[in-house]
Amino acid sequence: MVDSGMLLATPVRSGRRRRFRAVGAAVRLVWQAGRREFLIVAGAQVAMGFATFVLIVQAQQVLTKLFGGGGAAPGGIALNVVVFLATNVLIAVAQSIIANWRTVLQERTGIHVCDEIIKVTCLAELDDFDDATFHDRLQRVQASALSRPAQLVNGLVQQAQSLIVLIASWVALMLIQPVLGLCVLAVFIPVWIGGTRRGEHYFEFAHETAPVDRNRVYLFAQLTTRDAAKEVRAFNLADHLRNRWRRIMDFRLENMRTMLGKQLRSSLISSLGSNVVVGAVAVGLVVLYQRGVLTVAEMATVAGTLVLFTQRLTDSVMAANDFFEAAPLVEDLQEFLELEPSLRANRDGHSPGTSFGAIRVDDVSFTYQGAQRPALENVSFTIGSGEVVALVGENGSGKTTLAKLLAGLYPPRSGSVRIDDVDLRDIDARQWRENVAVLFQDFLKYAFSAEENIRIGSTGKKTDLDEVRAAARAAGADDFLSALPHGYETLLSPQFARGQDLSLGQWQRVALARAFYRDAPLVILDEPSASLDARAERALFDSVRELYAGRTVVLISHRFSTVRTADRIVVLKDGRIIENGTHATLMSAGGLYAELFTMQASGFLDEDGGLFAEEGDDDVLIRGSVTDG
Numbered sequence: 330m331v332d333s334g335m336l337l338a339t340p341v342r343s344g345r346r347r348r349f350r351a352v353g354a355a356v357r358l359v360w361q362a363g364r365r366e367f368l369i370v371a372g373a374q375v376a377m378g379f380a381t382f383v384l385i386v387q388a389q390q391v392l393t394k395l396f397g398g399g400g401a402a403p404g405g406i407a408l409n410v411v412v413f414l415a416t417n418v419l420i421a422v423a424q425s426i427i428a429n430w431r432t433v434l435q436e437r438t439g440i441h442v443c444d445e446i447i448k449v450t451c452l453a454e455l456d457d458f459d460d461a462t463f464h465d466r467l468q469r470v471q472a473s474a475l476s477r478p479a480q481l482v483n484g485l486v487q488q489a490q491s492l493i494v495l496i497a498s499w500v501a502l503m504l505i506q507p508v509l510g511l512c513v514l515a516v517f518i519p520v521w522i523g524g525t526r527r528g529e530h531y532f533e534f535a536h537e538t539a540p541v542d543r544n545r546v547y548l549f550a551q552l553t554t555r556d557a558a559k560e561v562r563a564f565n566l567a568d569h570l571r572n573r574w575r576r577i578m579d580f581r582l583e584n585m586r587t588m589l590g591k592q593l594r595s596s597l598i599s600s601l602g603s604n605v606v607v608g609a610v611a612v613g614l615v616v617l618y619q620r621g622v623l624t625v626a627e628m629a630t631v632a633g634t635l636v637l638f639t640q641r642l643t644d645s646v647m648a649a650n651d652f653f654e655a656a657p658l659v660e661d662l663q664e665f666l667e668l669e670p671s672l673r674a675n676r677d678g679h680s681p682g683t684s685f686g687a688i689r690v691d692d693v694s695f696t697y698q699g700a701q702r703p704a705l706e707n708v709s710f711t712i713g714s715g716e717v718v719a720l721v722g723e724n725g726s727g728k729t730t731l732a733k734l735l736a737g738l739y740p741p742r743s744g745s746v747r748i749d750d751v752d753l754r755d756i757d758a759r760q761w762r763e764n765v766a767v768l769f770q771d772f773l774k775y776a777f778s779a780e781e782n783i784r785i786g787s788t789g790k791k792t793d794l795d796e797v798r799a800a801a802r803a804a805g806a807d808d809f810l811s812a813l814p815h816g817y818e819t820l821l822s823p824q825f826a827r828g829q830d831l832s833l834g835q836w837q838r839v840a841l842a843r844a845f846y847r848d849a850p851l852v853i854l855d856e857p858s859a860s861l862d863a864r865a866e867r868a869l870f871d872s873v874r875e876l877y878a879g880r881t882v883v884l885i886s887h888r889f890s891t892v893r894t895a896d897r898i899v900v901l902k903d904g905r906i907i908e909n910g911t912h913a914t915l916m917s918a919g920g921l922y923a924e925l926f927t928m929q930a931s932g933f934l935d936e937d938g939g940l941f942a943e944e945g946d947d948d949v950l951i952r953g954s955v956t957d958g
């Protein structure tokens with residue numbers, strides 16, 4: 330059975346008007362993507378339609394001159410033949426132009442679609458990524474963006490081409506024999522209706538299976554990408570995940586079978602209907618000929634045109650199918666782009682200075698979207714410029730959330746974060762972030778060179794390698810980066826040729842170097858030493874003050890030995906501040922901080938309250954109370 334969550338399908342919105350809107354939106358999309366290419370292709374198509382009309386008229390004239398009685402002199406048909414051949418050449422040229430420029434138009438549409446997605450995604454804040462609507466729309470549009478633009482352009486171009494030729498041949502037919510022209514229209518009805526029904530069935534299928542498809546793509550990635558490979562193997566998850574993937578595929582296959590059955594029925598009805606009409610028109614042709622209404626030449630022309638007409642009709646139907654398969658892209662994209670105005674609204678605001686006197690967190694509460702309980706509740710405290718403030722507390726107490734609010738990544742739901750009395754909501758979020766250097770617990774490991782991995786901390790800064798190395802040195806990364814096969818130019822990813830991976834602790838030092846490299850007055854370090862060895866951790870905290878002299882540092886750490894030197898320690902519990910003071914005052918207060926500190930320190934103490942020491946160790950056995958400030 331497929332998980333019920335996976336089967337939550339977006340309701341299928343059907344209706345003819347909706348499909349017409351999709352055509353209009355698709356034309357607009359392709360037009361925006363490449364006006365020049367669009368005009369060239371459209372021009373070539375119109376030329377082709379006109380040429381088809383000329384071709385039919387010329388054919389009819391030649392046939393009339395040859396078989397219309399009296400016989401034609403060879404010179405009489407020479408001009409027709411020349412025009413006929415020239416028109417054929419024109420058609421061939423137009424077809425080549427369409428084929429060439431269609432490829433460019435497909436490429437341009439793909440770029441345009443991706444660019445629009447990136448544009449909107451870049452405007453989105455972290456809060457938006459937690460929003461199910463945003464996430465859902467983003468996932469859908471991402472899935473379509475890869476393959477659908479080419480199909481969409483193909484469907485539209487092919488459709489336009491077929492329709493133009495259809496109209497041209499129909500006008501020619503009407504000129505030759507209006508009654509037959511009208512009868513031929515009758516072929517159009519069953520073929521078109523049956524054919525477009527096929528496309529609609531696919532459209533519905535694609536919508537119904539879209540959410541399941543996202544899960545399919547997700548599971549496939551877990552089974553095939555390097556990031557997941559380690560855990561999937563360590564937990565022997567491959568079979569479990571593969572079975573889940575198979576169940577989704579079976580579900581999809583089942584739906585596809587149903588859809589194909591519906592398509593088959595539509596096709597049968599359509600071809601049966603069209604054959605009946607074509608047969609009736611053929612009988613009509615013979616009757617008109619016998620009654621002397623049509624000449625042999627006219628009959629031959631009409632028969633030829635009819636063949637061309639039905640061929641193009643079939644092409645048109647196939648193109649409609651292609652289009653309807655790709656049409657969800659247009660809807661997905663439209664829905665996603667509709668989010669842009671609300672995202673853009675988050676961005677306006679004052680420009681902050683390049684320094685500040687104090688940050689005031691005033692009665693701030695924050696609940697994540699969809700969460701049952703607040704991550705922060707009525708939090709108030711002040712950080713003075715140049716202070717080193719540590720945030721401590723147990724897992725889930727709200728430390729990282731508070732750091733994200735300080736960095737302007739989330740706005741508080743109530744209360745305010747004030748920078749020198751200006752509410753952070755009124756400050757341009759992008760510009761405020763220029764003032765902040767953050768090292769997250771789950772920092773990114775860019776598959777770039779070592780140098781770029783550090784430079785990315787401040788892309789606007791134009792400095793020589795020395796400054797990059799200085800940041801690396803401060804983070805204790807210079808030695809191992811210099812020793813890499815290509816030094817700082819070494820690509821830090823084994824997934825690329827000549828790339829190399831680092832250990833987690835080494836990566837953490839690179840990420841630290843990135844934060845050092847950024848000249849920001851506020852530095853937020855969320856568990857910066859989680860993967861550092863004891864010596865590196867010690868060196869980091871011994872040098873924090875020196876490195877960040879004059880800057881404000883917010884430090885989150887579970888290692889109490891590292892936070893005790895902070896100017897102030899803020900203790901969080903269940904989203905609330907329960908203690909706030911220096912190490913000494915908190916220890917003597919005997920609250921949660923003192924309890925956690927003592928608990929951690931006791932791991933290093935022997936029964937007598939002294940630090941464990943190996944026998945023969947030269948170090949002095951340190952004795953004394955761990956609660957000393």
Ligand SMILES: Nc1ncnc2c1ncn2[C@@H]1O[C@H](COP(=O)(O)OP(=O)(O)OP(=O)(O)O)[C@@H](O)[C@H]1O
Binds near residue numbers: 459700727731
């Ligand atoms: N994106 C999110 N959506 C919903 N809830 C979240 C999200 N991120 C965190 N939370 C919840 O908010 C609460 C606070 O999380 P936060 O990450 O701030 O804790 P923390 O103190 O940094 O924990 P840790 O020490 O484990 O890093 C937790 O209950 C967590 O489950």
